Amino acid sequence: MNDLNAPLGQTGRRAATARRRTARSPKARPGFPLVTALVITGVAGLNVFSFLQRDTLPDTAPIVIAAAAPDVADSRTTGSVASADTVPGNDTGVEVVYGEPREMPASGGDTATAIPEPRPDIPEGRLSEGGPKVIVIRDPGDAAVGQPVQVAHLPDDGAVEDSEWGALPVRTSDGRRPMDIYARPWSQAGGKRIAIVIGGLGLSQTGTLHALEKLPPEITLAFSPQGNSLGRWMREARRQGHELLVQVPMEPFGYPDTDPGPHTLTVNAERQDNLDNLRWALGQITNYTGIVNYLGGRLATADAAMTPVLREVGERGLLYFNDGTGGGEKLGMLAAALDVPYVAANATLDATRDPAAIKAKLAELEKIAEVTGYAIGSGSALEVTVDTVASWANAAKKRGFEIVGVSSLTR
Incomplete structure (x- = not known):
């Protein structure tokens, strides 16, 4: 059947294109189901391997306050990480971290405590120029170390x-x-x-x-x-x-x-x-x-x-x-x-x-x-x-x- 909506002189060309596509379709190629199954199985196996071998946060990873709450102790969320701009009412852009900053090697074989660098997903907000963008509170068991900025x-x-x-x-x-x-x-x-x-x-x-x-x-x-x-x-x-x-x-x-x-x-x-x-x-x-x-x-x-x-x-x-x-x-x-x-x-x-x-x-x-x-x-x-x-x-x-x-x- 001619394509009534095709431009003048192109009806035959569309039919030929359709025949070529049919010839190249998977159903026209012997053994295609077997090849497809092998590829899908391989991809799935790689995904499972990656999941099992993925990196995990160490136990000493900083804990970031992820929710505003009147009580400081109740607002600590173990092992969670959240951008400061996801916290309702937070207009400061300050990330408050509980826990010890990780130790980094310094010259001479000693160790130096490092303040965690700000993540790019946390906006600066109204922070003073030249200062740290992370407030580190060192003792996660002591509630008397200052309020998170969000509350x-x-x-x-x-x-x-x-x-x-x-x-x-x-x-x-x-x-x-x-x-x-x-x-x-x-x-x-x-x-x-x-x-x-x-x-x-x-x-x-x-x-x-x-x-x-x-x-x-x-x-x-x-x-x-x-x-x-x-x-x-x-x-x-x-x-x-x-x-x-x-x-x-x-x-x-x-x-x-x-x-x-x-x-x-x-x-x-x-x-x-x-x-x-x-x-x-x-x-x-x-x-x-x-x-x-x-x-x-x-x-x-x-x-x-x-x-x-x-x-x-x-x-x-x-x-x-x-x-x-x-x-x-x-x-x-x-x-x-x-x-x-x-x-x-x-x-x-x-x-x-x-x-x-x-x-x-x-x-x-x-x-x-x-x-x-x-x-x-x-x-x-x-x-x-x-x-x-x-x-x-x-x-x-x-x-x-x-x-x-x-x-x-x-x-």
Whole structure:
């Protein structure tokens, strides 16, 4: 039959093509079923062999958090690997790995611990330039080593208590401290470490937004309890990976002409009044590792007034950070006697609001870290400070300094 839809003069050509295809078809070739069966059998055998001989992950392979959950221990999935961008609500691109990094041979026959390299399927997200893209948490049996970034904005239910001042931090029933639960993990590699604490977050909406947009996640942020929208800012800061502190207003020299504001802890106040004001400050946000003084030069020199404050901080499992303006060696000795985790800044960055002066202070911190192994600086959320610190931090990491949360340097 002619093909009525074929172009003029091509009906015979289609018929001939069809006959040639029929001649080349498998049915027209003797022995084809046997050949086909042999080929299929061979391919199947190779597949089975490959399956049996496939590589398997060693028992020490890192464990990657694959699901967001309020409880850190329950969110660990043994032997699973998942890209960070598959986790609901993860907008950081940070891969959190539990377990020891694999040992890699170093020169001289020794071994050197290596941080796992980021996989190409994990996006960088908002990660600071020059830093590690993997956060390694070394002890898979210890739940007190920091929250996975995916759930870092959620309070640990076991580490808070309801009170008239709001949700207050407490040690968990198994002894874990908020200082550890909300700490920013670090490489544990030693070397030259620098912590930077930027305070005054929450007081200015514009300034707070600028700080969160510009500062690398390794920078510790201190929130003022007198600020606005603190819960929202806290959640955003924790999602980005920042460690947090609460600034507590304390009596300075020259008080009340120099006034830190409402709820200030003072030298002559009753013990219970100071504790109530401290708890008010602690109840304004959650998910922080400790407190930092706001002013407080006079209070810090009064042991009788500071002792119940420090004791409360320690009993709640928090750290005390002295920003360098409130107390010195004497306060450190008092904290040690009370077994309170304590650390003081080596330098105040922005006493002079000049970029060159701030850079000089940061260079001073680098020199201190070269000698002692670590250094700490404090500053405020001024635009000039934020911009200078952000630029410096990314460059410092390329020079071999590790920027860490302040809790990692607390003793």
